[in-house]
Amino acid sequence: MNGHGRSGGRPTLEEVAARAGVGRGTVSRVINGSSKVSEHTRVAVEAAVAELGYVPNRAARALAANRTDAIALVIPEPEARFFAEPYFSEVVRGVGAALAETEVQLVLTLAGSDRERRRLSHYLAGHRVDGVLLVSVHAGDPLPELLAELGIPTVISGRRSAAETLPSVDSDNLAGAAEAVRHLLDRGRRTIATITGPLDVYGAQCRLDGYRQALAAAGHAVDEPLIAVGDFTEEGGRRAMRELLERRPALDAVFAASDVMAAGARRELRAAGRRIPQDVALVGFDDSVVARHMDPPLTSVRQPIEEMGRTMTTMLLGRIAGETGEAAAVLPNRLVVRESS
Numbered sequence: 597m598n599g600h601g602r603s604g605g606r607p608t609l610e611e612v613a614a615r616a617g618v619g620r621g622t623v624s625r626v627i628n629g630s631s632k633v634s635e636h637t638r639v640a641v642e643a644a645v646a647e648l649g650y651v652p653n654r655a656a657r658a659l660a661a662n663r664t665d666a667i668a669l670v671i672p673e674p675e676a677r678f679f680a681e682p683y684f685s686e687v688v689r690g691v692g693a694a695l696a697e698t699e700v701q702l703v704l705t706l707a708g709s710d711r712e713r714r715r716l717s718h719y720l721a722g723h724r725v726d727g728v729l730l731v732s733v734h735a736g737d738p739l740p741e742l743l744a745e746l747g748i749p750t751v752i753s754g755r756r757s758a759a760e761t762l763p764s765v766d767s768d769n770l771a772g773a774a775e776a777v778r779h780l781l782d783r784g785r786r787t788i789a790t791i792t793g794p795l796d797v798y799g800a801q802c803r804l805d806g807y808r809q810a811l812a813a814a815g816h817a818v819d820e821p822l823i824a825v826g827d828f829t830e831e832g833g834r835r836a837m838r839e840l841l842e843r844r845p846a847l848d849a850v851f852a853a854s855d856v857m858a859a860g861a862r863r864e865l866r867a868a869g870r871r872i873p874q875d876v877a878l879v880g881f882d883d884s885v886v887a888r889h890m891d892p893p894l895t896s897v898r899q900p901i902e903e904m905g906r907t908m909t910t911m912l913l914g915r916i917a918g919e920t921g922e923a924a925a926v927l928p929n930r931l932v933v934r935e936s937s
Contacts (some may be wrong), residue, residue, distance in 0.1 A: 607648040615644035624747040666701040667912060668725045670716065672739060673732055674708030677829065681856055682884035683901055687731055687753065690905020698913070700726075713739070720746055727912045729753065730762075735796040749915035751908045754799045755924075763915065765908045765925045769799045772897040772929035773806025774813075776851050776879045779895070779931055781814050785849035785877050789822040791836040791861060793853040800828075803853045803881060822847065826857045833860025841868055848876055849937075855880035855887045855896055862890060862936075877937040892935035900927045 613620045618637060625633050626641040633641075644650070669691055671678055678684050688704065695702055703725060707716045720728070720743065727749040730739060733756055740762055743750040752762045780788050790807045793800030808818050821843040824836035833852060837860065840847060850865075852858035858880035862872060870876045872892060880887055883898035907925050914921045 607650045609650075612641065612644045612648055612650045615648060616640040621741075621745040624745055627747060663726050663916075664724055665699050666703055666725045667695075667727045667729060667909075667916075668703040668705050668720070669729045669731065670705045670707060670739065671731050672707045672713070672734070672737060675706050677708070678706055680830070681828065681854075682886060683854075683882055683899075684731070686884070686901035687905040687908075690902035690907075691729060691909045692905075693902070694906040694909035694913075700913070707739075717742060720748060723748070727751075727916045729908050729912055732797070734794070735798065749912060751912040751915065753904060753908055754797065757798055760798075760924070763911055763921075763923050765904050765911065765927070766799065767899040767901075767904060767927050767929050769802035769929075770806040770809070772881065772899070772931070773803040773851065773853070774810040775806075775929075775931045776881070776895075776897050777807050777810035778814070779933065780849040780851065780877055780879060780937060781810070781816075783849075783877060783937060786816075787819075787822065787844060787847045788849040788851060789824065789840045789844065789847045791824050791826040791833055791840070791850065791852040791857050793826060793828045793857075795825060800853055807851055819844070826853065826860075828854050828857060830856050830860035830863075833857030834864045835860075837861040837864035841865075841870075849878070850876060851879045851881075853881050855882045855884045855890075855894060858894055858896070858936075859886055859890060862894075873935065873937050879931075879937050883932050887932070887934070890936065895934045895937040896932055897929050898932050899929050903927060 609620050609623055613623045618641060622633060622637060623641055626638050671684060691702060705716055707713050728743055729751055731753040733752060733754060735756055750762055752764045755764045755766050777788060792804045795801055811818050824839045826832040826836040850861055852861050858878055862878060865872060865876055872878050880894045880896040883896040887894040887896040904927060911921060
């Protein structure tokens with residue numbers, strides 16, 4: 597075999613993997629200094645790299661001082677949800693603030709459909725960006741693994757599980773939800789329902805756990821029919837609220853896991869002749885512009901969303917520059933009390 601691999605051009609990652617007898621993902625991990633490979637494997641891969649004269653794409657670009665100076669903000673959600681939910685625009689604002697003093701361009705990519713995902717995979721495989729910010733990731737989403745395999749520095753907003761392996765920035769969803777429920781208990785409410793987010797999103801699970809924990813700590817058994825699963829949309833909030841009223845007409849409070857769902861719940865409560873807060877107290881999550889403009893104004897758990905966007909970006913720029921830095925940041929939330937409760 598010649599010194600430049602089988603292809604006659606620059607040797608490829610696949611050729612190094614074949615020579616070392618491992619998968620290409622393993623080669624990426626060795627090249628990127630991951631600790632998740634055995635010493636035996638690392639030695640085999642480094643030997644194959646040396647024999648073939650393989651130069652990793654990113655290293656080659658850095659040697660030529662030819663980085664793309666662009667990062668991608670990838671949101672694996674449909675366009676309709678991106679524009680309907682203030683959460684995403686706040687993240688974009690924070691990312692933009694962190695990039696303001698740099699030469700780095702931001703590429704915003706919505707990847708809600710399979711077709712958009714395929715297009716994104718091809719785009720990222722071409723190493724057209726130096727790093728990726730990944731927001732709103734559902735459990736089982738293959739995107740994070742793809743990025744790890746491609747060796748692209750990535751920071752995720754909203755961990756996929758308690759065992760998240762990627763650098764991540766999150767808010768304290770569990771504590772925020774628990775504070776919201778304690779507030780309702782302190783106001784004398786006893787039949788407290790919750791509308792959850794999609795439970796394949798770890799943050800939504802944490803908010804449900806916070807609801808359960810606050811009730812348990814106050815000595816209340818959790819009444820399962822008071823839990824309705826929503827999807828972070830207004831229509832989902834309406835649908836869940838209808839279910840809850842059918843199951844437990846006497847409910848006197850609702851904690852919705854997002855302001856947008858709380859807005860849907862409010863419309864359904866109004867349609868059912870329930871007054872807010874006299875008959876039913878209502879609390880949301882995010883403290884977005886929706887909360888302030890609702891009638892009555894909505895009590896909500898404020899997430900430092902813009903700060904999360906800034907923190908993610910700073911973390912990613914550090915990773916691109918080769919720094920290790922902190923692997924996870926969890927920012928505190930706080931309850932903002934208004935007339936709805």
